[in-house]
Amino acid sequence: MQFYSTNNKDIKVNIKQAVMQSLAADKGLYMPEYIPQMNIDFIENLSSFDLRDISFTVSKAILGGDIPENDLKEIVYKAINFDAPVVKISDQIYTLELWHGPSLAFKDFGARFMAGLMSYFIQGENKKLTILVATSGDTGGAVADGFYKVPGIEVIILYPSGKVSDLQEKQLTTLDENITALEINGTFDDCQSLVKEAFLDDKLNANYNFSSANSINISRLIPQSFYYFEAYKQIKDLGKEVVISVPSGNFGNLTAGILAKKMGLPIKRFIAATNINHIVPDYLDNGQYTPKSSIATISNAMDVGNPSNFVRLLDLYDHDINAIRKDVSGFWITDDDTRLALKDAYEKYQYICDPHGAIGYKSLSFLSDTEVGIFLGTAHPAKFLDTVEQTLGTKITIPESLAAISDKVKSAHYLEKDFTTFKKFLLER
Numbered sequence: 001m002q003f004y005s006t007n008n009k010d011i012k013v014n015i016k017q018a019v020m021q022s023l024a025a026d027k028g029l030y031m032p033e034y035i036p037q038m039n040i041d042f043i044e045n046l047s048s049f050d051l052r053d054i055s056f057t058v059s060k061a062i063l064g065g066d067i068p069e070n071d072l073k074e075i076v077y078k079a080i081n082f083d084a085p086v087v088k089i090s091d092q093i094y095t096l097e098l099w100h101g102p103s104l105a106f107k108d109f110g111a112r113f114m115a116g117l118m119s120y121f122i123q124g125e126n127k128k129l130t131i132l133v134a135t136s137g138d139t140g141g142a143v144a145d146g147f148y149k150v151p152g153i154e155v156i157i158l159y160p161s162g163k164v165s166d167l168q169e170k171q172l173t174t175l176d177e178n179i180t181a182l183e184i185n186g187t188f189d190d191c192q193s194l195v196k197e198a199f200l201d202d203k204l205n206a207n208y209n210f211s212s213a214n215s216i217n218i219s220r221l222i223p224q225s226f227y228y229f230e231a232y233k234q235i236k237d238l239g240k241e242v243v244i245s246v247p248s249g250n251f252g253n254l255t256a257g258i259l260a261k262k263m264g265l266p267i268k269r270f271i272a273a274t275n276i277n278h279i280v281p282d283y284l285d286n287g288q289y290t291p292k293s294s295i296a297t298i299s300n301a302m303d304v305g306n307p308s309n310f311v312r313l314l315d316l317y318d319h320d321i322n323a324i325r326k327d328v329s330g331f332w333i334t335d336d337d338t339r340l341a342l343k344d345a346y347e348k349y350q351y352i353c354d355p356h357g358a359i360g361y362k363s364l365s366f367l368s369d370t371e372v373g374i375f376l377g378t379a380h381p382a383k384f385l386d387t388v389e390q391t392l393g394t395k396i397t398i399p400e401s402l403a404a405i406s407d408k409v410k411s412a413h414y415l416e417k418d419f420t421t422f423k424k425f426l427l428e429r
């Protein structure tokens with residue numbers, strides 16, 4: 001399989017280049033040159049496979065020609081070592097819980113698979129790979145965990161001081177070994193600018209072999225298609241048309257779902273669910289794509305004003321908005337309505353969502369009788385402890401893995417947000 005740049009379909013690279021470069025030289029995002037079709041027998045017999053086998057079969061359809069089967073199998077089995085259960089909320093509403101991995105958010109799927117592929121590709125190379133990543137919260141934890149103790153790779157995480165939750169900060173700053181946390185006196189955007197500037201700096205590039213773990217990397221997209229097959233498997237015996245609602249920020253998760261549908265998975269339609277950063281629902285509504293500065297909300301992983309994977313969405317439909325509208329509808333709510341949705345799910349069905357999942361839950365209020373809906377549970381509610389406990393007026397149980405790190409001692413380097421300071425730090429360490 002070759003991968004082309006969304007800016008120029010004639011520029012093609014192999015999977016190793018696509019993964020190691022992340023972004024094409026013309027700043028386009030990589031896409032598979034064709035979408036493989038899954039065998040009908042595979043779809044009909046999904047129930048006889050577990051999540052790992054499904055993941056391996058789907059990954060083989062995309063990457064089987066490029067990575068020997070046994071190696072690919074090892075990468076997939078190591079990365080996807082936790083479950084993704086579908087849980088019933090009501091007769092018509094289900095949730096796919098994607099937070100059973102180590103960082104308790106769906107980003108574990110992408111980060112762990114990416115870590116596996118990158119460590120596979122650098123085998124035999126003698127220069128250490130340095131992953132630079134800016135995080136507003138969940139990405140950092142998943143990436144840190146995914147690359148923890150991976151030989152030949154170190155990770156430097158930049159996060160905005162005081163702007164990630166306490167538990168998220170602990171996930172970034174308590175690992176040590178090959179993980180370095182930089183607490184930046186600035187915003188997420190400042191962290192991202194520092195990373196971008198470092199990639200362009202000659203002196204730093206002479207000293208470091210940089211790569212990025214950003215969500216635009218194709219190796220984060222591919223594994224996110226696996227669990228749509230798993231979701232369908234768990235719901236198909238109901239004999240209804242399947243609607244999947246995806247709480248969205250940068251739209252990697254939804255794009256992966258559309259990829260699964262185009263590979264032959266019978267999903268009837270998707271809902272692109274957002275908070276008040278409703279750039280894509282507006283686009284679906286009026287045909288205008290107008291990026292804005294992001295606005296802070298209680299579903300902060302979706303506070304994105306210019307979704308990076310939007311170009312992939314367009315690419316999958318050859319820029320035909322009416323074709324997109326057939327498969328995807330938009331939905332968005334405010335923070336107040338998100339709190340009401342959290343309460344509603346809890347009071348009516350005793351189910352505790354996180355604020356992102358609550359938006360997905362709410363979006364499934366308008367299904368037709370022939371449909372059944374699944375919203376993606378993108379994070380464990382304990383990651384957003386204060387919001388959830390205050391809204392529901394009850395204490396929630398913190399999973400052991402989170403409880404364990406809350407006692408650990410934070411280790412981070414505090415840096416001012418100017419590039420000179422950051423560069424000096426990198427050159428002198």
Ligand SMILES: *Cc1c(COP(=O)(O)O)cnc(C)c1O
Nearest residue numbers: 248249250251252253301378379
């Ligand atoms: C990252 C994230 C999202 C948004 O996913 P995208 O793929 O960027 O659309 C939603 N919910 C949670 C909890 C996240 O961490």
